[in-house]
Amino acid sequence: MFQSLVPGHPSHLSGLPPEIALQLPQGQQLGAADAPVRLSFSRWSSIARLKAGQIGALAEDYVEGKLQLEGAMRDVMRATLKLLPGNPVESDTGWWTALRHRAKSLTAHTLARDATQIQFHYDVSDAFYALWLDPRRVYSCAYYRETGMTLAQAQEAKLDHICRKLMLQPGEHFLDIGAGWGGLLLWAAEHYGVDATGITLSKNQHAHVQQLIDAKGLGQRVRIELCDYRDLPEKKPFDKISSVGMFEHVGQVNMDAYFGKVMRLLAPGGLALNHGITAGGVDNRQLGAGMGDFIGKYIFPGGELLHISAVLGHMAHSGLEMVDTENLRPHYGRTLWDWSDALEARLDEARAVLAADGGLERAEKILRAYRLYLAGSAMSFEQGWIALHQVLAARPALDRQGETIKGAQSAYPFNREFMYR
Incomplete structure (x- = not known):
């Protein structure tokens, strides 16, 4: 599953902002060691939510203890802006x-x-x-x-x-x-x-x-x-x-x-x-x-x-x-x-x-x-x-x-x- 989420290069998650570093469930480290925001995952499902831009579901995983978050909240929010797949105002307007x-x-x-x-x-x-x-x-x-x-x-x-x-x-x-x-x-x-x-x-x-x-x-x-x-x-x-x-x-x-x-x-x-x-x-x-x-x-x-x-x-x-x-x-x-x-x-x-x-x-x-x-x-x-x-x-x-x-x-x-x- 890791390979399907990281195409072409084992040290890079496609679309990952430089402000974020990741620790994957099997211990692999992605991103800069001095990144201001670090996410530590215990489940691959949480990584799938990250890749899909499902910020709310990712937040739920954090609250439920399924992933760990390190970093100042202002840095976390700056990074979050880059993870969103589009304008969240326009993505909840269907009939x-x-x-x-x-x-x-x-x-x-x-x-x-x-x-x-x-x-x-x-x-x-x-x-x-x-x-x-x-x-x-x-x-x-x-x-x-x-x-x-x-x-x-x-x-x-x-x-x-x-x-x-x-x-x-x-x-x-x-x-x-x-x-x-x-x-x-x-x-x-x-x-x-x-x-x-x-x-x-x-x-x-x-x-x-x-x-x-x-x-x-x-x-x-x-x-x-x-x-x-x-x-x-x-x-x-x-x-x-x-x-x-x-x-x-x-x-x-x-x-x-x-x-x-x-x-x-x-x-x-x-x-x-x-x-x-x-x-x-x-x-x-x-x-x-x-x-x-x-x-x-x-x-x-x-x-x-x-x-x-x-x-x-x-x-x-x-x-x-x-x-x-x-x-x-x-x-x-x-x-x-x-x-x-x-x-x-x-x-x-x-x-x-x-x-x-x-x-x-x-x-x-x-x-x-x-x-x-x-x-x-x-x-x-x-x-x-x-x-x-x-x-x-x-x-x-x-x-x-x-x-x-x-x-x-x-x-x-x-x-x-x-x-x-």
């Missing part, structure tokens, strides 16, 4: 693939399955996430407003950027859908004086945020609920709504219902901001070369991406009016590299934290998956294969007869100066 994704979406996003999928990711270990996130544990794209910002500074800049876009005012009723570890919820309450409600499906996050609310003495006007967005009552609308890093879990088939729910929860004239990952291609639902399947299996089960054009279409169907859209794709690439570098610097601590929760074998598997996930996602944003959009929308106001008011229909002003002052 059969689209039909398969729709069928999968129909069954993947029930109330029970969404709760399970969220807990699969976010309840891995709070202590693990604390090792490589900023002190507020903001687990979404930061906003590097100024050159030289640290991750913590850029995350605070992002929180404030969202609050400014929403034009939060003291006393307003504010809802944060998918509140995470409470970064935006508490920032809005402490810096803008709003009455804030957050919801999450993560039991760990819910407990963490409740402790922060109690410690800060904010219980009179800040609350966190363990609740699905579909179960929120609609009797008392909110003045402003945010959804950050959550709608990727909604599913294509539920997108109209999701934005319809946001519309009904929002007071007439109110503003809603949706911050989430979008597909880089118009037609693909995930990355090809097996990368999307890898993310779905080990990191975000049930996650689905839509192109921004499709997102705006679903938003318009709900009756919301898009008033501002901003692409923060380069910011997310930098955010993910900051996360990746932080994790790489504390691998031993991360391994110990994860092992304390579920044993060393589980810890090693999770750690390998997250190393690839963070660095691979950083590369994907840098290449434009995926993007991150903040979309600000308004619910048009009505007059006393229930008719839409023409002209200025919301609190949104006639220019963007308020966002950047």
Whole structure:
């Protein structure tokens, strides 16, 4: 089998980038001894996946311990680019693939399955996430407003950027859908004086945020609920709504219902901001070369991406009016590299934290998956294969007869100066 994979020359694997060295199952060495990236194989099947450019399957072999990977993650990702057989955005767009994704979406996003999928990711270990996130544990794209910002500074800049876009005012009723570890919820309450409600499906996050609310003495006007967005009552609308890093879990088939729910929860004239990952291609639902399947299996089960054009279409169907859209794709690439570098610097601590929760074998598997996930996602944003959009929308106001008011229909002003002052 080795000869069939290495035609013509026993020391050369056809198409092998010079940055990569290989150790084959029988001990043969290929590539330069000082190559920055080294792959050590225990099975020929993994080599076949390498030759075929099946990056996702190769990543799965690494997570499962079937091959060993040595090298800095930035070097690994530079080498990975040269292994891809084509553009991963364009390789997952066939009609059969689209039909398969729709069928999968129909069954993947029930109330029970969404709760399970969220807990699969976010309840891995709070202590693990604390090792490589900023002190507020903001687990979404930061906003590097100024050159030289640290991750913590850029995350605070992002929180404030969202609050400014929403034009939060003291006393307003504010809802944060998918509140995470409470970064935006508490920032809005402490810096803008709003009455804030957050919801999450993560039991760990819910407990963490409740402790922060109690410690800060904010219980009179800040609350966190363990609740699905579909179960929120609609009797008392909110003045402003945010959804950050959550709608990727909604599913294509539920997108109209999701934005319809946001519309009904929002007071007439109110503003809603949706911050989430979008597909880089118009037609693909995930990355090809097996990368999307890898993310779905080990990191975000049930996650689905839509192109921004499709997102705006679903938003318009709900009756919301898009008033501002901003692409923060380069910011997310930098955010993910900051996360990746932080994790790489504390691998031993991360391994110990994860092992304390579920044993060393589980810890090693999770750690390998997250190393690839963070660095691979950083590369994907840098290449434009995926993007991150903040979309600000308004619910048009009505007059006393229930008719839409023409002209200025919301609190949104006639220019963007308020966002950047």
